Amino acid sequence: MSFKFALVGNPNCGKTTMFNEVTGSTQHVGNWPGVTVEKKEGKARRFKEDIRVIDLPGIYSLSPYSLEEIISRNYILEEKPDVVINIVDATNIERNLYLTTQLIELGIPVVVALNMMDALESRGDQIDIPRLEKQLGVPVIPTSANKAQGTKELIEKSLQVAQSAATGQLGESITIFDEQIKKSLDELLSFITPQCNQVYPPRFATVKLLEGDEIVIAKLQPNSAFMALITTTRGRLEQEYDNDMETIVADQRYQFISKVISKSVKKKLSVGGLTVSDKIDKILTHRILAIPLFLLVMYVVFTITFGFIGTFTIDYIDHLINVTLADAVTTLLHSAGAAEWLDSLIVGGIIAGLGSILVFVPQIMILFFFLAILEDSGYMSRAAFMMDRLLRKIGLSGKSFIPMIMGIGCSVPAIMATRTLENEKDRRLTIILTPFMSCGARLPVYALFAAAFFANAQSLVIFSLYILGMVVAILSGILLRKTLFKGEAEAFVMELPPYRIPTIKGLMIHMWDKGKGFIKKAGTVIFAASVIIWFGQTFDFSLHMVEEVSDSIFGSVGAFIAPFFAPLGFGDWRSSVALLTGFVAKEAVVATMGILNNLGEVGEGSVELMASLQTYFTPLKAYAFMTFTLLYMPCIAAFAAIKREMNSWKWTLFTVGYQTGTAWIVSFIVYQGGKLLGLG
Amino acid sequence: METTLNECRPGDKVVIVRVSGEGPVKRRLMDMGVTRGAEILVRKVAPMGDPIEVNIRGYELTFRKADAGNIIIQKLES
Numbered sequence: 001m002s003f004k005f006a007l008v009g010n011p012n013c014g015k016t017t018m019f020n021e022v023t024g025s026t027q028h029v030g031n032w033p034g035v036t037v038e039k040k041e042g043k044a045r046r047f048k049e050d051i052r053v054i055d056l057p058g059i060y061s062l063s064p065y066s067l068e069e070i071i072s073r074n075y076i077l078e079e080k081p082d083v084v085i086n087i088v089d090a091t092n093i094e095r096n097l098y099l100t101t102q103l104i105e106l107g108i109p110v111v112v113a114l115n116m117m118d119a120l121e122s123r124g125d126q127i128d129i130p131r132l133e134k135q136l137g138v139p140v141i142p143t144s145a146n147k148a149q150g151t152k153e154l155i156e157k158s159l160q161v162a163q164s165a166a167t168g169q170l171g172e173s174i175t176i177f178d179e180q181i182k183k184s185l186d187e188l189l190s191f192i193t194p195q196c197n198q199v200y201p202p203r204f205a206t207v208k209l210l211e212g213d214e215i216v217i218a219k220l221q222p223n224s225a226f227m228a229l230i231t232t233t234r235g236r237l238e239q240e241y242d243n244d245m246e247t248i249v250a251d252q253r254y255q256f257i258s259k260v261i262s263k264s265v266k267k268k269l270s271v272g273g274l275t276v277s278d279k280i281d282k283i284l285t286h287r288i289l290a291i292p293l294f295l296l297v298m299y300v301v302f303t304i305t306f307g308f309i310g311t312f313t314i315d316y317i318d319h320l321i322n323v324t325l326a327d328a329v330t331t332l333l334h335s336a337g338a339a340e341w342l343d344s345l346i347v348g349g350i351i352a353g354l355g356s357i358l359v360f361v362p363q364i365m366i367l368f369f370f371l372a373i374l375e376d377s378g379y380m381s382r383a384a385f386m387m388d389r390l391l392r393k394i395g396l397s398g399k400s401f402i403p404m405i406m407g408i409g410c411s412v413p414a415i416m417a418t419r420t421l422e423n424e425k426d427r428r429l430t431i432i433l434t435p436f437m438s439c440g441a442r443l444p445v446y447a448l449f450a451a452a453f454f455a456n457a458q459s460l461v462i463f464s465l466y467i468l469g470m471v472v473a474i475l476s477g478i479l480l481r482k483t484l485f486k487g488e489a490e491a492f493v494m495e496l497p498p499y500r501i502p503t504i505k506g507l508m509i510h511m512w513d514k515g516k517g518f519i520k521k522a523g524t525v526i527f528a529a530s531v532i533i534w535f536g537q538t539f540d541f542s543l544h545m546v547e548e549v550s551d552s553i554f555g556s557v558g559a560f561i562a563p564f565f566a567p568l569g570f571g572d573w574r575s576s577v578a579l580l581t582g583f584v585a586k587e588a589v590v591a592t593m594g595i596l597n598n599l600g601e602v603g604e605g606s607v608e609l610m611a612s613l614q615t616y617f618t619p620l621k622a623y624a625f626m627t628f629t630l631l632y633m634p635c636i637a638a639f640a641a642i643k644r645e646m647n648s649w650k651w652t653l654f655t656v657g658y659q660t661g662t663a664w665i666v667s668f669i670v671y672q673g674g675k676l677l678g679l680g
Numbered sequence: 681m682e683t684t685l686n687e688c689r690p691g692d693k694v695v696i697v698r699v700s701g702e703g704p705v706k707r708r709l710m711d712m713g714v715t716r717g718a719e720i721l722v723r724k725v726a727p728m729g730d731p732i733e734v735n736i737r738g739y740e741l742t743f744r745k746a747d748a749g750n751i752i753i754q755k756l757e758s
Contacts, residue, residue: 061711065704094737095713247699250710254718254737267738281740290727385742389728392744398731491705492731493712493747496740 002050003162004079005155008072008103009087010096011058012497014115018087018145019055020509022155027055044155051155054081060095062102063246064215067424076106077200082162085154087113090120090127090142091498094254094261100136101176101253107201110138111158118144123275124268131264137174146503176256180240181248184233185210191226210234211246277378277498285382294383301370302409305363313362321355341545344538345531353530353584358519365515367406367413372510374402376502381494388492394474395481397492400430404473407437408466411638415645429477429485431645432655435634436473436662438466441586444604445629448590452610453622461623465630472631472666476658529636533584549595554580568628568664569621569671579628585635620679624671631663681755685720685748686732692722694753701750705743713737714751 009015019027023042044051056075057068064070076084086103088096093114103110114127133140141157143150175182188206199219200208208216209230222230234245241248284293304310326347333343374380380402388398399421406414414434421427446465450458536554538545546552550559550573558577565571565579574596582589590604597612617625633639633656643652682697696718699706713736714720721735731744 063707063711065707092737092739095739098711098713243698244702246707247710247715251715251717254713254715258717285724285727285733287724287727385731385733386726386728388744389726389730491708491743491747493705493708493741493743495712496733496742498740 001163002052003083003159004052004054004081005044005083005085005158005162006054006056006076006079006081007085007087008056008076008099009058009115010060010089010092010099010495012495013058013087013089013092013096014145015055015058015087017503017506018113018115018143018151019053020506021145021148021151023053046152047155047159049159051159059099061099062106064213070215073106076103076108077204081108083158084108084110085113085158086110087115087145090114090116091123091125093127093265094257097136097257097260098250098253100138101256104136104138104174105201105204105207107204109161111154111161112136112138112140113143113145113150113154114140115143115145117142118147118149126266128264128266132260135174135260135264146506177249177252178255181237181252184237188230188233191229192220192222207249210237211249275498277500280499281382281496284379285386290386294386297374297379298405301367301374305367305370305409310363310366313366314359317359317362318355321351321358325355326351341538344545345534348538349531349534350527353534354527361515361519363410364413365511367409368416368511368515369507371402371406371413371417372507373502376500376506376510378497378499381496384494385496392492394433394477395485396426396430396477399492399494400426403430403434404437407434407439409440411435411437411439411634412641415638415641418645425485428646428651429480431642432480432658433473433477435638435659436469436476436631438469438630439586439634439638441635442629444587445582445589446626448593448604448606448609449613449617449622449626451605452613453617453619461626465626468627468666469630472662476662530584533581537581549577549592565628567672568667569624570617570628572616575625579632582629583633583636583639585637586629589629620671620674623674624667627670628663628667631666632660633663634659682752683755685722685734685751685753686745688722688753688755690722690724693756694720694722695756696720696751697754698752699750700752701747705747706750709743709747709751712741714741719756720753 007015007019019040019042022044024045027040027042040055042053042055044053054075056072059066059069059072062069062073064073075081084103084106086100088100100110100112114129114132120127127142129140129142139157139161141150141154143154145151177185185203185206188209189202192202192205192209199205200216205216205220209220209222210233212234237248238245241251243251283289286293329351330343330347333346371380374383383401384398386398387401391398391400391404400418403414403417403421406417411434414437415431418427418430418434421430442465443462446462447458450461454461533554536557537549537552539553540546540551541553541556546555549555554577555573558580559573562571562573562576565576574593577596578589578592581592593613594606594609597609613622634642639652639656642655643649646652646655685694688694696714696716698716699709699714718736723733723735723740725732726742731742732748733740733742735741
């Protein structure tokens with residue numbers, strides 16, 4: 001027989017650890033249809049029965065207010081898993097049980113995994129499990145997923161429940177609400193049963209109708225008489241309890257939980273006492289020390305990732321791919337007598353294209369490793385706590401801070417890091433703004449132009465571009481929030497989980513999850529694009545291979561679009577082609593400039609190239625060109641990451657169009673404004 | 681004496697009398713256990729003056745001062 005178990009629980013309850021422990025390497029990650037929320041599935045190991053385990057998003061409630069909640073609710077109601085395994089953090093049992101009180105109304109058997117028992121015991125607290133089972137009306141299994149304790153018993157119990165659960169609702173017998181509400185619910189229940197049994201479990205439906213849940217109302221379409229009864233009942237109760245219905249229901253759930261806790265949980269520590277975690281927090285979020293410490297943490301992460309280790313791995317892999325591998329393949333192709341175009345396609349197109357992406361993989365892995373440490377340890381949410389005030393000014397919340405700051409290193413991991421934002425609107429806006437943070441690959445372009453045209457103020461000019469990027473991001477945030485992303489900004493109500501020492505296994509899984517996705521999915525887009533770009537640089541419109549890039553399709557296109565850049569001060573075909581190739585990687589702008597000025601492959605320090613550029617650029621034109629390079633559509637790797645995280649072509653194209661449009665306008669202002677001021 | 685949570689200082693222990701306001705923020709606060717009768721210990725204010733951090737129902741929660749203004753409380757001790 002085959003079974004389907006769904007894992008449900010609050011964020012930070014150890015659900016992911018539990019899922020990894022139960023499914024091991026059998027898991028695979030996808031997206032829920034139409035949304036960017038991850039869907040993880042796997043098979044329970046070490047059991048002869050065929051058990052599919054689905055990891056639902058971490059949620060606090062089953063209200064219809066967030067994407068994650070709607071997904072979880074719909075999954076349970078529509079897919080009807082055999083058992084819902086509710087992971088409850090034993091050290092934070094009071095709030096965790098709130099979700100439990102909602103789950104037992106869904107008509108699917110629930111098994112509670114009382115997780116983090118080890119932490120609870122080391123704290124000296126005690127939970128009377130048989131008593132808790134009786135009060136909740138569902139089986140409760142103590143577990144410590146990080147130590148692999150209790151997971152076998154948990155699955156065994158769930159199997160047992162699944163096999164005997166023809167009777168269904170195990171939690172049916174318990175009462176959460178007080179007499180008066182229960183009476184009103186029963187009244188509605190008798191009304192509802194015949195018409196809704198198919199769609200929703202009746203108990204769930206009555207509570208939701210009373211609360212005025214729009215999704216449930218739309219689906220059940222109660223007739224006008226029934227609707228009137230619901231409205232009067234709600235009105236009567238709201239008046240009696242002097243509050244709105246949703247509040248009354250939430251209140252009563254928590255009162256029920258308080259009763260349960262008072263009987264089955266024994267706490268050693270008085271409320272508000274200081275744990276080790278509290279003491280660490282006192283320093284890390286200290287009124288004066290917090291921000292310097294945060295900057296120090298960021299500085300360390302950046303120097304390691306983008307400094308010596310990162311650069312070393314990039315150079316090493318670059319050499320491995322573009323020299324060792326490329327030479328070997330060339331030799332092989334020659335000895336096989338392959339055509340020149342084939343050699344060019346494989347070595348110049350595919351290997352060079354994939355190489356330009358693969359060189360970033362170790363760096364991305366290192367960055368994700370650090371981010372996993374920051375996240376799993378609980379520090380990430382403190383960063384959001386500290387920076388919320390700042391980001392609120394541009395219509396975002398503290399949670400957007402980390403991706404934005406990472407953008408200074410590389411847009412690709414930064415865009416992928418937006419996944420930690422739960423609100424889809426905030427996530428999309430953050431993705432659009434992140435590439436305005438000037439990434440490392442744009443630095444060689446600035447270095448070349450600053451040296452050629454601003455010899456006396458190089459670092460000031462480069463620094464001004466970083467600031468310009470941030471200013472554009474801030475202004476764009478304000479503009480987009482007032483237009484496209486209208487409406488109330490995401491509430492900032494966030495749990496600050498206790499500090500925990502991350503496990504190596506957890507960090508590795510975390511890092512690999514993201515890195516793997518980058519290689520696999522970005523790889524397919526990049527592979528195709530490399531071929532197209534190679535083609536554009538190598539052939540002319542009559543499909544003959546060309547000697548000079550200026551004769552190629554790209555050369556012609558460059559000449560064609562050059563007038564588009566004329567109002568910005570660089571209507572030269574070489575600049576246009578350089579910007580086109582900048583799409584592969586921003587640093588390619590420098591290499592292309594070298595080739596097009598008939599200097600061959602040169603670096604950003606080439607004196608000849610600077611002299612050549614000085615013949616057709618002025619300082620003002622150079623600044624406008626750098627501005628455009630800073631702001632226009634990011635490189636192909638970032639493009640692929642945007643597509644992956646937006647999970648929508650419409651949004652991806654909008655993002656790229658918005659960035660390029662902004663680049664044009666800002667460069668226009670820089671150039672024309674400069675001319676008006678007589679700087680030309 | 682009844683007042684609102686944004687008037688409290690770090691170290692204050694209070695009990696929630698009522699949560700006013702409406703909409704998703706209120707709903708989220710309720711889901712997180714900010715309901716009538718719950719005890720709150722005000723932990724701290726973020727370095728830039730907002731948001732605040734409180735201990736409620738045995739865990740740490742942060743929200744903005746503007747939303748704290750909708751939480752009507754009674755001080756237990758200071």
